[in-house]
Amino acid sequence: MCGIIGTTNAKISLDLFKEAHKTIYQRGPDSQLYITDYCFVFGHSRLAIIDLDERSNQPFVFQHENKKITVVFNGEIYNFLILKEILEKKGYVFKTSSDTEVLCASYLEWGISCFDYFEGMWALGLFDHQLQQLVITKDRVGKKPLYYSFEDGVVSFSSSIWGVSKLCKKKDICIEGLQLYFALGFVPDHFSIIKGINSMLPGKIIVFQKDGNQFYVKEENNSVFKSFSAKESSVSNLMKEAIVKRVIADVPIATLMSGGVDSTIVTKITRKFYKEVKTFFVDFEDKRLSEFYWADYLSKRNNLPINRVMLRNVDLNDSFADYAEVYEEPFADYSGIPSIAIFKKVSEEFKVVLTGDGGDELFYGYPHYSKKLMLYVLMKLNNVFKISRFFNVKVKKILDEGIEKFESNYLKNHAILSKFAADYIDQRFNQVRLKEKSFLRTVIQYDRVFNNLPYKYLVKTDRASMFSGTEVRSPFLDEALLRHVRKLPTWMIFTPCISKLYLKILYFKCFGIKYFLSKKKGFTPPIKELRERYFKEDDFNQLKDYFKELNSSFFNDIKNLVYDDLLNDNILFDRFFFFNIWRLKSYSKNQ
CATH class of the missing domain: 3.60.20.10 (Aminohydrolase, N-terminal nucleophile (Ntn) domain)
Structure with a gap:
């Protein structure tokens, strides 16, 4: 790497x-x-x-x-x-x-x-x-x-x-x-x-x-994936093969284990083939954000020693200082801050880390899949019974304007959508939709090829790890495994009431019945303090002035926004917050 x-x-x-x-x-x-x-x-x-x-x-x-x-x-x-x-x-x-x-x-x-x-x-x-x-x-x-x-x-x-x-x-x-x-x-x-x-x-x-x-x-x-060795197999066998390929190295290897399904499976199987592997669990000082309960449970159940790394506020502040340099382009994902801190810690001992990245995209792990599916069902009902009048303005717009503009209308809740951006996003969504057999498969594949995986999660992982000279390998993104899972029936892997039920059953010995109803908190750092310190109302107004000089068309899309609008919407706040950090620290530095 x-x-x-x-x-x-x-x-x-x-x-x-x-x-x-x-x-x-x-x-x-x-x-x-x-x-x-x-x-x-x-x-x-x-x-x-x-x-x-x-x-x-x-x-x-x-x-x-x-x-x-x-x-x-x-x-x-x-x-x-x-x-x-x-x-x-x-x-x-x-x-x-x-x-x-x-x-x-x-x-x-x-x-x-x-x-x-x-x-x-x-x-x-x-x-x-x-x-x-x-x-x-x-x-x-x-x-x-x-x-x-x-x-x-x-x-x-x-x-x-x-x-x-x-x-x-x-x-x-x-x-x-x-x-x-x-x-x-x-x-x-x-x-x-x-x-x-x-x-x-x-x-x-x-x-x-x-x-x-x-x-x-x-x-x-x-490029089109072909293979001299790939053959029809099972998820469990393909997962083993994916990990065996990824432990080839002339340097020591570590894994990250979060207490979630994907990283635990990777760590468990890696340990079978690479006994010397060291496993890191990353925790926060704020116990409300900690996943240690489930990480400790899975560690003891599977005899997987974990090294608990505590990210202190000073670690997060140091990582935030590097944020714009690490990601190079504007990137509004607050979990990118602790990602930098994690790999700084891991790089002190290791150059190669195996993670569970890709498991959510492969096995329908994100909650917005269910949310989008529900809106689609309501849209179908609205076509017959005209039920949109019973919903708020934002949902009504999604239901009334139909499938062609579904994705842009869905995003408008927390985003600035120019006509160009709305048209482009709808075009990409509909390109996927016309190739897939169902709406749910459309949502999943859209995430895999455009919305989440290549330009958000993979960017975050690559930039944060390589900034500290650490290579991340992701067995769930093995192409033979990806191809196999795409052939599985949707009902088998989409289980919204129990997330990733398919994997929990397949690896039942690893998780046990107690884990079936566990809920992950997600990788959420204490971001509130950084927002309050580094993006005040004056900063927002200065940024609006900057956009007014930069491009009048884009400025017209945001000119009616006030700072209180951002305070009521963290997602929208972060779009402006992280852009401003990028503008001041990365863009200005490279002029």
């Missing part, structure tokens, strides 16, 4: 490139190197996990017969040993034990189709010296960040938006990205908060062809 950066502007000042390179140093503390060529400059910051020897440092140059490629790669290819065995039979000789070298050989053997066979997480830039092509791509789930710009025949890319910004000298705020942020609390899809800089879509592959001194887009494609 690392940070990458590169540009096809080979005449770029090395001082400027080195300055841009520094934006990814935090992601890879073990080695920071760059390489220059007549048509590109690549840089890399390495977090050494597999093959700790310097021979696996990057940028990595690989040659086979008359072919040569140079790559900068961030991530892990979990099935690299299987691929390596296949490639050795085809005559490839390997000089390292790293997955990077296997990635290179895979590309030379299968071209860009090689990404279809990768199981793992990645973002990379690769230059094919024979074909004179630059390839950039990102994993299909969207775990690893990759930003890029393409203008006047020059491509620049990086794990850091500020790395790209420095390379291509783009600094203006993207109004579309701004509008989507205030609608969702994050910037989704190919948008970014900086105009002219794109965020790479999950699974996307772009091939740039060199033509004279410039490059042009030769091909755009999407």
Whole structure:
């Protein structure tokens, strides 16, 4: 796991490139190197996990017969040993034990189709010296960040938006990205908060062809999951296989266990295959926020020793001070604060952590699924019986305007929705809806591909962990497991009265009957004090003045808001609060 950066502007000042390179140093503390060529400059910051020897440092140059490629790669290819065995039979000789070298050989053997066979997480830039092509791509789930710009025949890319910004000298705020942020609390899809800089879509592959001194887009494609080893199986077997793949490392491994279903399953199975694993439970000083009761119960029931890490208010304050630097773009998720603190603690001993991330999206764990389903049922009833008049204005609007505008009307309760943001969000929701068999499956899949997973939870996990040089591996996001669970009947895994009943039955020995009616409090830090201290009414008014200067259209969407409106709505408050922190600490710093 690392940070990458590169540009096809080979005449770029090395001082400027080195300055841009520094934006990814935090992601890879073990080695920071760059390489220059007549048509590109690549840089890399390495977090050494597999093959700790310097021979696996990057940028990595690989040659086979008359072919040569140079790559900068961030991530892990979990099935690299299987691929390596296949490639050795085809005559490839390997000089390292790293997955990077296997990635290179895979590309030379299968071209860009090689990404279809990768199981793992990645973002990379690769230059094919024979074909004179630059390839950039990102994993299909969207775990690893990759930003890029393409203008006047020059491509620049990086794990850091500020790395790209420095390379291509783009600094203006993207109004579309701004509008989507205030609608969702994050910037989704190919948008970014900086105009002219794109965020790479999950699974996307772009091939740039060199033509004279410039490059042009030769091909755009999407990776499709294929496997040399995946076969039909059960959830429990696929979960075991996912964890076995994720404990391959040349450094010690830890797990995070919250007292919830997903992290407990991961910890329990990991311990079977990796006895030395150390498990952390994160707690707060405020007992009202503590999940220790259930963590302690599950620890004792399953003989899983846990190391209780207490996050004090000073830890949270320190993490809040880093918030804008960590997330780089506006990001309104208060659980991102303790996430920074957690990985700071864990990184003191470990570089690799297994978590339960993805379990809620896979096994219908969020309460808003039930809420949206209820609104959909009411909408259907309203079509026949016209019952909307019995509900408040906001619900009435959802019921009356129908399924085409369902998602934007649902969000309007706690968001600023410009016409562009509302139209775009409805378009994305309806794209998913037309492909799915039911409304509930639409809601789940929409979360997986747009609303929650790739641009909120995975962003939070990656940025918070990599800021402290820690790699997070998520067995629930294994693609063979994802594909299998999508085939399960909805009634089997959607059990709103008892959350994740399917998993509690499947792993009954792990949880016992007592745990069936347990309720998680969620990862909620004591955020109230930070809100009160750092975003007062004067701050809000100054921010409105800033928006008035920035864009009159967006200002018109918020001009009637007053500070008391925010005090009555924490979600809306946080959109303004975290944007202001980003504006003052991240954006201004990188101007």
